[in-house]
Amino acid sequence: MKSLYSNKDTATTDKVLFIDCDHCLTSEMKNKLLAGVANKEVIIEKSYPNNVNDVRYIFILIEETKQISIDCLESLLIKRGKEKHTYTLLMTVDSPSKKLLSYFNHNLDGIISLKSFLKGVPHVLKTLDEFGVFLEQNLHSDLIVDIQRKKMKDHPIKQLVLRVEDVENILTRNEKKVLQYILDGHNNRKIAELMFLAPSTVSTVISHLLKKLGANDRTDAMVQIIRRGWVDAVR
Template identity: 30%
Template sequence: MTRVVVVDDQALVRQGISGLLEVAEIDVVGEADDGQAALDTIAATAPDVVLLDVRMPRYDGIWTLERLRESGSAVPVLVLTTFDDDAAVLDALRAGARGYLLKDVTLEQLTRAVRTLAEGGTLIAPTITDRLLRAIRSGPPPPGADAPVEDLTERELEVLRLMAEGCSNREISEILFLAEGTVKNRVSTILLKLGARDRTNAVLRALHEGILR
């Protein structure tokens, strides 16, 4: 079973999400009500995915993401937010979140998102708004944007587009009829050429540079 930590400052929301995930056979191994508690819980439970609220008192979601990045943690984080939090979501993606969902999603959408991140995928393109796209292209460049961008091959662009759609390496290999190891190598090359530290940052950089439209 996929192991999840749920982070939200509202106990009722936290308990509701946890209960629904358990029904869907996703193992909730911990809960936290702010960023510091989240870091402690993540360290103690080693989850496959973290569900993280952005707006929390004291230590919020962005602070938590930045601390996870500084510690070298590779745990994928799915941000849960409200409709009008585009700026916060963009900050979260730049801080290392692997995707986001609105809090009014269905249980099916939530469980699919959790499993996608657990398998190495991202969730950006399916739900990203026009405002977010404009903010990415007109706002400050993502981390690593001072590095030169090398040209991507046509096959690397195909892989990058599927990364932006949230596909995991396994899904990309099935779509493009490539070995999963080959896809992993191509993803590594894409990160190197874009000067990106991870898949999410690579997609943000590609959007900012106009490589993805």
């Protein structure tokens, strides 16, 4: 692997490799990279080199909207291993979308746009050295949501519980009980048995309940109260 572009007037401390298999970099972009990474040796390759032992930072450049870029990325990720003391990041020409978060499963150390990198090269590299990861600012909240979703997936909902305090001045005692039984999945006959009421009485309570909630049926009633935040999910 040879250095295609490097700064000769400064001392080289680490090598920075940009893999541009889809020819995303223009001459202007290359010049900006050289200027931004002033104290490093910059290498630009079209494919993944056989030997990257002497490289500290690897950025795989893609244009997310182009399928050929995505295909190139996936091919590179399959070929590469996880080199010690080397950070590998996905770099996008434009602002990265949350779809790219799934590529963290391929031992990536971060995702960043070319623009963000050029705006704060020292900060990006320092963050990688200190914490071993760097993520584009606009993806932080998406990552948190994704982690929470995966966490909750392992903890199924055991019961939907009506927040009684939220409907204290809206529903009657019987309406609250019936609504909870509906959340538990019981039909009218079972609700009548549990409440020691006649089925016709339960039907009347449900009619009043639907009218208050502005719901068309039992299912719509459940949707309405969940949307209003009147239900807690017990896991």
